[in-house]
Each structure stands twice: as C-alpha cells, then as structure tokens.
Amino acid sequence: MSIEVEQPEKKINSILEKYEHDKGLLVSILQDIQEEYNYLSKEAIMQISQGLDIPLSQVYSVATFYKAFSLKPRGRHVINVCLGTACHVRGAVRILEAIERELNIKSGDTTDDLRFTLETVNCVGACALGPVVVIDGEYSGQMKIDKVKPLLEKYS
C-alpha cells in the first residue's frame, strides 16, 4: 500500500527538482505532472504548493485557468473534436453531437468505464481534411456522422 502512495510523491519531487523549485515555472511543472498521470490529483496540487512555497490557491488558480490541465482522471483514449472555424463551417458540431450520442457523454466528460474522454480543440492544422477528429494523436479527416461508430470501435 504505502509504495503506491510514495511513488507519485517521489516522481513529483523529482519534477520539482528538475525545475529547481522555480515558482516561475509552475505551468511547466504542472504540464509534466499532467503528462505523467494524465490529471492533477489533490495530493499533487498540495505537494506542489508546499514544494514551491506558494499558496495552494495560486496553484489551484493556474490549474483551473488553463485548458491543458484536468483535475479529474481522464479516459484511456482522448478524443479531440476540432471545432475550429474551418471545421465548424463544414459541420463539425454534428460530428461532436454524434460522438456524444454514441458514448452517451457530453463534451468535457469521461465515460464511466474510463474508456474515452471527449474534448474539443480549435484548429489542429488539418483544415483541408475538415471536419477532423483526433484520437490519441491520430487524425481522422472528412468525418461523416456514419463514420463515427466504426471509428470509435477501433479503440478499446
């Protein structure tokens, strides 16, 4: 038991050390921790506040301000539906709604079985293929509503 609790603590300490406990690098520190655990746990946020000697409220304010951070665990696969302007005019909202119907969650949420987290993003640089859906970094372009189901089935 105790090993499991200790490990993240150590890891976070080593991240803090990598950035020399520099308060100015709070965003980068949080990014590294987010990347490691795919969300920021309460314990992690408290440890950072102590480690950098800044108020908990300040860490919380930064962690909730930026879209890159999540305070809840995320799914095994992250779906990003592009809602950039180019994709929007090509009907991206309909694709998002189709995914929402299929997974029975809303944008921003994670399925109960932690299979998917559904998020939106603004322009992923592939406007020529719009509407675009990105799952775990893989692009699927020229999305149609009837392509949603087979696409999601590829991920378990």
Add this chain to the structure above:
Amino acid sequence: MDRLRSPEELEAKRRSIAESRDPEKPCITICDGTGCHAFGSGKVASAFKEEVEKQALESKIDIKVTGCHGFCERGPLIVIKPANIFYQRVAIKDIPEIISKTITKGEVIDRLLYTDNTGNKIIHENEVPFYKKQQRLVFGNNGYIDPNNIDDYLFLGGYSALSKALTSMSSEEIISQVKSSGLRGRGGGGFLTGMKWEFSRNAQGDIKYIICNCDEGDPGAYMDRSLMEGNPHSVLEGMIIGAYAIGCHEAYIYVRNEYPLAVKNAGIAIRQAEEYGFLGKDILGSGFDLAIRINRGGGAFVCGESSALMASLEGRAGEPRAKYVHATEKGLWNKPTVLNNVETLANIPLIIKHGADWFSKIGTRNSTGTKIFSLVGKINNTGLVEVPMGITLREIIYDIGGGIPNGKKFKAVQTGGPSGGCIPESLIDLPVDFDELTKVGSMMGSGGMIIMDEDTCMVDIANYFLSFLEGESCGKCIPCREGIKRMREILTAITEGKGREGDIELLEHLATTLENSSLCALGSSAANPVLTTIRYFRDEYEAHIRDKRCPAGVCKELTTYFINDKKCPGCGLCIKPCPTYAITSDGKGKPVILDQKKCIKCGSCYDVCKLGAIIRN
C-alpha cells in the same frame, strides 16, 4: 561541430556545405506538415526511405522530409528536385513507379500530376495555379528545408542576415532599416515593428527581453505553427537580430500547448544554433550573447494577448492587465520587453538581407511585404498562401483558391479570427491589407481566411465566435465576462427561433459597451463578428427573428428535413445512417418515409443523398 567564431568561418562552412551537395542529384522532398501527415505522408516518407535502401540507391537519390508546402488540400505532396516535378495525393503503392520511372528515366507519371479546372495536367510546382499568384518570400523555403537540419537553412543563405547585422550594422541602423521597411506586426495589431524595437531599446534598464508569440489562438489559422515547424531557423534568426538591436540577452518562445511538433522542432533548432555559435556566448565572435528558451502555453486563447502572455510566462494565470505602461517599458518581470509574432520575426532576415527599400516596394504603401493566410473552409484549394499585401479577395479566393466546391455560391469570407469580421460577396474586389480590412469592419488579425458558402448561416457564425470567446474570456473585467455572455445568449435564442424584435439593437448596444470598456482587446473586439454580420447580413437575422426561418438550413430548431418524393427513387441509402431510425422504406421503387417525430435533424441523410432528394429548410 565547432562553434563558428566569425562571419568568415560561417561563409567557409556554407561553401563546404554547398560543395558536399550535388545540384544535379535528384532529391525527393516529401511534405510532412500537419495536413499532409493527416493524409498519411509520414508513412509515405518511411516507405520511400525503405525503398531507396532496398534498391541501394542512397548515392543516387536524396530524400528530404519537410514541413508544410502550403497546398495541404492535395496531400501527401512530393516535389522532385531539381526538375521541380510536382506529385500530389501520393500513396505508398506509387513509390516503386516514381523511382523506376521519374527518377531513373525522367518520365512523368500522369496520374500523380495536378489537374487544373480546365483539365490540363501540370508538371511543375511553380505552374500549379495555387502557387502561381503567390509570392512566397517567407514561406517558400519550407519546401527546401528539413527543419531538423541547420545545414539546409545555411545552404539557402541562412544566418547571413545575422552575420551582416552583427558585423556591419549598429543597433540604430538595424532599427532604422526595420522602421523604414514599414514592416507591421503579423500577430494582429499591425503595430510597426521598428517602432516597438526602438521604444524598447530606449527604455531604461540593463535587462530586456524579446518574446516570440507562437500561441496562435485564432481557431482557423495554422501558419505560425507551420513556419515554426517547417523553418524554425528563420524565426530564430529574426529573434537574434531583434535581440541584438534592442540589447537583450534572454529570449523566449511561447508556443501553444497543442503544438508539440513546433516545440520539438524549435528545440532542436535552438540546440543546433547553439552548437554552430548563432546562440550562446559571443555569437559569431561579435561579443554579443543570447539564450533562447521555449515555454509551452497552457491552452488559453487570451494568453496570446501581450500582458496575459507575460503573466503566463511568469507562472501565473494568464490574465491581462491595464496598459497604462507599455510592455516595451515594463513587460516580463517588469523589464522592457518586445513581443513579436512568428511571421513578423521570420520577415526580419529578409529585410536585413535585401534592405528596407526592397521590402517596402512589396505590397501597399501602408502595408508592406507579404502576408501568409490560411485559406480554409468552403474552398476548393485549402492551404496556406503567401501573397503580397494589396491583392484582392477575388484573386485569393478564385485564382489561388480555385473557388467554391460543389458548385455552391460564395457568401462571405471571415478574416481576423474571433476579433475580425465577415466580408460579403459585394466587397470581393477589396484589396487585402491592414487598413482596407479595418475599413470594412473586419481586420487582418493573424491571417485566418475562412470561406463561407450559401450553406453557412451568418447568425450561427456570429454565435460560434461568441461562444468561443465566452469560453476564453479570462473573466477579469465585467464588460467582457458578462457582455459576451449576454450577447451569446441573445444570439443563441435567435438561432433557436426565440428571437424578439429589438434584439438586433440590443446586440449593437452591448457591442458598444464591450468596445469602450473592456480591459483588453479580447473583449473590445469581441463584437466584431456580430457587428459585421448584422451590417452585411441583416436580412438573415430578420429571417430568424421574424419568420423563424434559417435560410441556410443550419439552425436546427428552425429547420425541417423532408423527402422530395419526386426525386427520391427509394434507394434506401439514407436509412442506415439515420441514428434514430426515423427513415423507413415503403418498398423498393417508392420514396422513403421520414418520421418527423423521430428526426433529430442531425443531417446524416442529407450528407449521404447525392440526388438532392432530402430537403432541408
């Protein structure tokens, strides 16, 4: 590699690179920018390398994987140099034939060529209509450069502007050149770059900063990332020259969180520039020192704004502050700071190299040089285009962009991102520069150019931008936080058929408040998409409000789907895609039946029917 300690050593290095390269040796350049990558160019590139290895042709063919060439629509793209043969939509199965025919025998493969709209096959890259009217001063080198190989940049004359600046120009001369070139910031505001540098140079203090803004928050634009990913050294060179001119020794690149490849390529470029002695201590033996660091943003649009960006760099939430004092005097950590956009900086080496006179002759009087636009949306040739300022919208949309797909009618073009506006068809001959765009109520912004056709609803577009801004407002000041929300609520109500008489006037009233009293430009320009759509498409607003009708068939609550029995042959193609089983067959040969009670207006049937038998209005 030993550091280069003088301009002479740099030139010697350049010569040795040139000597090691055979200009006649065929080189296959493969675009692996984001667009082409999504089309599978990464796999094509690996397969090319394998094939060349398999046939042991390394000594006969070079393979170069580059950043975005611009014509993303036709990806994966390859260009075979030195003949400049342009192949598009290249697949792995084409590779053996490209090598055996084009490379070995010089034969052109017809099916891989681009076909223009009159059916002509085009062989050479520069003859493709998409590229013909462009003037790709900043972006063109992307096609020649492996972004992870500094030698490619040096081979094209890279860092010669830096060497010239360090050895033969004083900082005053550099600033005066940049000033008289007329270069205006490409990040949105259009402020004169030379002036900004001068303010910062004259500001009190030993420590000064220069920051490159690669946050690119405009949700329909991707040119800054493509420059940073494809030709990072051109941006670095501009930054180093700027740093020298203002007397700065520490610089930052602030990159949007969603751009991992830009972070990676900029990082590699910085390391290579350090190794070669273009960064670090005593650059090219001049005694000038500079370090550049990369900072990843956290994913907030407002962080592209100058004071918010600096707050974010300091590790805080990215909230703007009032600008009684300019960043050029008190910016990052309260020190004089210059913030410049990626594209602005990439223009600097050109100005230093060719001179302010040369530069100021390109473009229009008050908007010199070129501008890169991301030409996207309902357009045939989606991609990044670099054009001289002053070119007309018509030339961009029709000559370069190839017009509107599927025979639809052009309706409007949106420029300037969420701070910009929609320009109607009646203004299609407008010359594109900073001032002309502002005159018609839009703006240059960072260069998004989104084309809309008759199927785009202008009220929906206004609603789209305001929803975006509502989510991105930092919430610090009330006019923006509350004003955008209220405007968005009114717009949403209109799109849902709940609009009331007087809504348009109320929107205009709120817009004025936002404009006059917001703390930063996010809020003060937020109403532009609404104001321009009211100005040019008032009838669409009125149709929504009075007739409860969405002429474009976009707003769900105001749209009904039904079957045109005369056109429907009962093929049944639309039955399966319907998620709610609202469509049923009445037997072969008879039109299908749509149950209005079950229809959720998702548009699946409309998308699949090629016979126009599904009507939406």
